[in-house]
Amino acid sequence: MQILQYLINGIALGSVYALIATGFSLIFNVLKFSNFSHGALMTLSAFSGYFIAAGNGWGLVPTILVSVLTGAAVSLFGEFVAFRRILTHNTSPVYFFVSSITLGTLYEGIVVLKVGANFYNYPRFFGKPYRIAGLFVARSDIIIFCISAAALLLLAYMIRKTKTGRALRSVSFDRDTASLMGINVTRTIQFAFIVSGALAGLAGVFLGINYTLYPTMGSIVVKGFIASVIGGLGSLPGAIIGAMLLGILETTLISIIGSGYAPVFTFVIMLVFLLVRPRGIAGSNIQEKA
Amino acid sequence: MSLYSHILTQILITVVSVSGVFVLTGMTGMFSLGQAAFMAIGAYTSGILVTKLAMPIIVAWPAAVLLAVLVGLIVGLPTVRLRRDYISLVTLGFGEAITALLNRATTITGGASGLTGIPKRTTLLIAFVSAAAVVTLISFFKSSKYGRQCIAVRSDELAAKSMGINVPRVKMIAFLISVAVTAYGGCLYAFYTAYVDPTLFGWQRSAEWIIMVFFGGVNSLTGSILSTFVLSGLPEVLRFLQSYRAIIYAVLVLLVINFRPSGMLGEWELTPKHIKRLFKRPKGARAQEVD
Amino acid sequence: MKKVLSLVLMLAMLLGMSTVFATEGPINIGCLQDISGPTSSLGNMVYGGVKWAVDEINAAGGVNGRMINVILYDTKGDVTEAINAYTRAVTSDGVSAIVGPPVANIGLAVAPESENNDVPILGFAIDKNCQLKPDGTPYKNMFAFQPAAHQQSAIMGEFAIKNGFTKFGVVYNEGNAYSVSLQAPFIETVTAGGAEVAQVVTYTKNDKDFRTLLQPILNADVEAVFIPNYTQELILIAQQIRSMGFEGALICGLDACPPFNTLFGEPADGIYFINNIDGTEPAIIDMVNNVKTATGIDATNKFFLGYDVANILKGIFEEVGTNPADVRDAVEKVTDYKGLTGNITIDPATHMPKGLEMVMFKYEGSTPIMLERYAAD
Numbered sequence: 006m007q008i009l010q011y012l013i014n015g016i017a018l019g020s021v022y023a024l025i026a027t028g029f030s031l032i033f034n035v036l037k038f039s040n041f042s043h044g045a046l047m048t049l050s051a052f053s054g055y056f057i058a059a060g061n062g063w064g065l066v067p068t069i070l071v072s073v074l075t076g077a078a079v080s081l082f083g084e085f086v087a088f089r090r091i092l093t094h095n096t097s098p099v100y101f102f103v104s105s106i107t108l109g110t111l112y113e114g115i116v117v118l119k120v121g122a123n124f125y126n127y128p129r130f131f132g133k134p135y136r137i138a139g140l141f142v143a144r145s146d147i148i149i150f151c152i153s154a155a156a157l158l159l160l161a162y163m164i165r166k167t168k169t170g171r172a173l174r175s176v177s178f179d180r181d182t183a184s185l186m187g188i189n190v191t192r193t194i195q196f197a198f199i200v201s202g203a204l205a206g207l208a209g210v211f212l213g214i215n216y217t218l219y220p221t222m223g224s225i226v227v228k229g230f231i232a233s234v235i236g237g238l239g240s241l242p243g244a245i246i247g248a249m250l251l252g253i254l255e256t257t258l259i260s261i262i263g264s265g266y267a268p269v270f271t272f273v274i275m276l277v278f279l280l281v282r283p284r285g286i287a288g289s290n291i292q293e294k295a
Numbered sequence: 296m297s298l299y300s301h302i303l304t305q306i307l308i309t310v311v312s313v314s315g316v317f318v319l320t321g322m323t324g325m326f327s328l329g330q331a332a333f334m335a336i337g338a339y340t341s342g343i344l345v346t347k348l349a350m351p352i353i354v355a356w357p358a359a360v361l362l363a364v365l366v367g368l369i370v371g372l373p374t375v376r377l378r379r380d381y382i383s384l385v386t387l388g389f390g391e392a393i394t395a396l397l398n399r400a401t402t403i404t405g406g407a408s409g410l411t412g413i414p415k416r417t418t419l420l421i422a423f424v425s426a427a428a429v430v431t432l433i434s435f436f437k438s439s440k441y442g443r444q445c446i447a448v449r450s451d452e453l454a455a456k457s458m459g460i461n462v463p464r465v466k467m468i469a470f471l472i473s474v475a476v477t478a479y480g481g482c483l484y485a486f487y488t489a490y491v492d493p494t495l496f497g498w499q500r501s502a503e504w505i506i507m508v509f510f511g512g513v514n515s516l517t518g519s520i521l522s523t524f525v526l527s528g529l530p531e532v533l534r535f536l537q538s539y540r541a542i543i544y545a546v547l548v549l550l551v552i553n554f555r556p557s558g559m560l561g562e563w564e565l566t567p568k569h570i571k572r573l574f575k576r577p578k579g580a581r582a583q584e585v586d
Numbered sequence: 587m588k589k590v591l592s593l594v595l596m597l598a599m600l601l602g603m604s605t606v607f608a609t610e611g612p613i614n615i616g617c618l619q620d621i622s623g624p625t626s627s628l629g630n631m632v633y634g635g636v637k638w639a640v641d642e643i644n645a646a647g648g649v650n651g652r653m654i655n656v657i658l659y660d661t662k663g664d665v666t667e668a669i670n671a672y673t674r675a676v677t678s679d680g681v682s683a684i685v686g687p688p689v690a691n692i693g694l695a696v697a698p699e700s701e702n703n704d705v706p707i708l709g710f711a712i713d714k715n716c717q718l719k720p721d722g723t724p725y726k727n728m729f730a731f732q733p734a735a736h737q738q739s740a741i742m743g744e745f746a747i748k749n750g751f752t753k754f755g756v757v758y759n760e761g762n763a764y765s766v767s768l769q770a771p772f773i774e775t776v777t778a779g780g781a782e783v784a785q786v787v788t789y790t791k792n793d794k795d796f797r798t799l800l801q802p803i804l805n806a807d808v809e810a811v812f813i814p815n816y817t818q819e820l821i822l823i824a825q826q827i828r829s830m831g832f833e834g835a836l837i838c839g840l841d842a843c844p845p846f847n848t849l850f851g852e853p854a855d856g857i858y859f860i861n862n863i864d865g866t867e868p869a870i871i872d873m874v875n876n877v878k879t880a881t882g883i884d885a886t887n888k889f890f891l892g893y894d895v896a897n898i899l900k901g902i903f904e905e906v907g908t909n910p911a912d913v914r915d916a917v918e919k920v921t922d923y924k925g926l927t928g929n930i931t932i933d934p935a936t937h938m939p940k941g942l943e944m945v946m947f948k949y950e951g952s953t954p955i956m957l958e959r960y961a962a963d
Contacts, residue, residue: 014798039380087549096556099324103509106502107548114541122626124818126851134829141830216794217818234384256798264789264799265399265760272392279381280373301673395790398761408713408763409694412720488669490695
């Protein structure tokens with residue numbers, strides 16, 4: 006019974022990680038770099054959801070909408086100020102890394118300017134948890150799980166079945182060839198950033214609901230990073246599987262050895278994992294292109 | 296100690312750590328988000344050896360650096376063969392793990408309350424001499440055979456491999472050098488502030504160092520040092536702007552990356568030749584006139 | 587190269603300017619607080635209180651005709667920043683005294699550094715190691731103006747025993763010096779009182795989902811849980827433990843003081859907490875209202891700590907002048923100062939207050955109810 010409860014907690018945690026990991030993976034997929042501004046983007050959109058919607062007594066749906074739209078818009082802006090020139094001038098991809106960290110600092114700085122280091126709490130959108138056969142299942146967890154699943158299914162459909170999705174896949178495979186085939190590479194990359202930003206906004210609201218809003222909440226993006234490595238860098242289904250595994254793994258570790266040593270074990274497991282299966286669960290082996 | 300020498304000492308200690316990051320990131324193109332954790336190992340080990348075991352500094356500091364290199368070897372072995380992104384991830388996890396251990400081992404490290412009672416030994420002179428020595432050694436390394444191999448690996452790993460360069464080995468050497476240097480920076484730091492706690496060594500600090508290297512010029516040690524001075528001094532100068540500081544800093548770095556991606560100095564290095572030329576300028580000027 | 591040179595010159599000029607301004611004139615007090623970092627809600631409150639008191643003093647003619655000038659230094663909750671700011675305050679800004687932060691790590695970092703100067707730091711760090719060297723003698727410049735961790739925990743422990751709780755759980759953040767310093771004395775007090783601590787759970791700053799961690803405490807069937815953590819984590823833990831069906835008492839430190847009740851978002855019944863002030867006293871209510879109308883800030887306990895210390899400093903300046911070393915000697919001798927946070931007497935042997943009172947409260951719905959006063963000893 007106890008184990009079942011931990012499993013439920015793990016899946017609840019994992020479904021938020023999955024949103025983070027997919028948004029993160031999407032950019033990695035297209036541009037082959039780890040977007041460290043993703044976390045701060047979540048913070049920024051979650052806070053705008055708070056100040057524009059939830060703080061004025063609007064309900065859950067408007068809050069999510071505001072955050073998702075902010076996320077998408079800011080992400081597009083970020084692409085323009087931090088990544089576009091690097092891309093068009095074909096400077097070394099290592100600059101993406103520095104750019105993304107700095108962009109994150111910028112977003113966080115803007116949030117701090119508005120709220121200081123104070124934390125905020127969304128109003129309670131949900132009532133008491135369900136109690137099913139001795140197990141506690143929070144209503145928020147169920148709803149978050151459903152919305153995440155729906156969003157990710159929609160994304161999967163978009164990538165697999167639509168024209169834009171196909172363009173996205175071809176750009177991620179080889180930018181230059183895609184461009185020769187008549188695909189507007191810049192538009193496609195912008196599209197990826199919009200989707201990734203929308204996912205960040207969604208994840209931000211959910212994090213805020215579960216864990217309060219505070220300017221450094223974006224540091225949880227590290228979990229998305231780890232999840233996408235477990236799943237295989239750049240693979241979207243991999244990111245989701247990795248996130249679920251990480252959620253369950255964390256709750257299990259915590260229940261067995263407590264929280265103190267959990268980072269140590271996570272590190273050791275990660276190290277072993279990289280040794281045994283460096284390309285992740287679902288990933289193909291991405292080589293540094295010459 | 297006056298405010299200036301105080302800030303200068305701190306900047307010089309940062310120069311030591313950033314020089315380590317220069318070898319790793321600037322020269323070899325690897326990103327370590329756990330570099331600050333190696334600083335923590337240096338700081339804590341030397342601090343504990345001196346305060347708890349009453350060892351002399353002359354033994355404690357090298358021991359701390361040695362331990363850090365040993366740990367670096369363990370972290371590095373599985374990772375140098377992988378894609379570069381993994382190194383940043385593994386080192387990030389490593390940093391978290393070290394912080395967790397420091398918090399847990401309360402009896403040895405003082406836990407969250409930090410390690411207190413470290414004697415204050417790092418003076419401005421020691422910091423200056425250390426920084427100068429480290430910078431000189433690294434500039435030697437840069438122009439050595441291995442240094443040039445590092446740069447080759449950064450520019451094009453595949454081509455470097457096909458030229459017969461043992462890529463994992465070169466990466467490992469760069470990683471260990473940077474670990475040793477950063478750990479030494481940790482020793483200097485601990486014996487300067489006389490207090491360390493686990494929150495000082497998060498990944499944000501490592502990221503800050505990487506930004507300093509890029510800001511100065513990826514391939515220029517002179518640039519890294521200069522940008523350390525500028526970027527560490529900047530927050531002090533901008534103190535009156537309070538909360539706008541972080542934003543100005545970020546905008547500045549974004550501007551440099553966008554419009555001068557090779558950093559402030561690009562590939563330019565200050566060499567003894569330049570200095571010599573600086574002092575001989577009158578003569579050179581006259582020579583030009585004659586021409 | 588020119589750009590770089592001009593930058594360096596600008597840096598030197600700006601640094602130089604700050605020293606020129608530090609001449610005779612007003613009395614300078616440094617206020618070394620976290621204004622933009624993780625504990626800035628505390629730092630801003632202390633600064634607000636100091637500022638409020640100083641404005642009152644200056645409006646009434648200052649200290650023997652001299653105005654008091656508060657210089658604010660933002661530590662950003664970072665010890666390196668704090669040491670820099672401290673050095674700036676004592677070496678170039680010429681402050682007569684510093685109002686320190688209510689944050690242990692900053693106090694611990696500044697303490698050894700402060701030995702080289704004569705400027706007293708009147709802080710609120712409840713970890714006694716901020717005031718006492720390892721050998722048990724006090725750092726000459728470090729003072730605390732609220733009861734120490736072991737005193738606060740003893741009060742909470744005594745209170746819990748007195749109210750008939752016999753089986754406890756404890757949840758604390760092992761990465762937070764404040765949280766760590768409170769848990770051990772509490773466990774000591776309640777065990778000495780014959781109660782059982784059935785389950786102690788630690789977490790780290792990365793934990794946000796506490797349900798799995800809290801499960802053992804629920805399984806142990808405890809009557810009360812001691813949660814000495816910063817407000818934000820406290821809210822998460824309290825929300826999650828309630829959502830798991832725990833109906834017992836939650837005993838909290840200063841972090842559950844208002845505005846906790848408004849941030850919590852649901853009724854806070856069964857939550858007990860300790861406070862420096864009794865918010866039902868007329869003098870306090872008056873001031874809270876005045877501050878609210880003038881600045882829009884909801885003054886909390888840290889505000890009153892800052893307010894009291896600024897007024898203590900005013901008395902000292904009037905008595906011994908503004909030479910930092912004289913001020914330091916006078917701070918050591920503060921006896922029976924009647925402030926809003928209680929009657930403050932500094933013990934010269936520990937540099938911490940003696941017999942300062944604290945008040946236990948509980949929430950009914952979202953309203954704090956005053957229960958009992960305790961003297962810290």
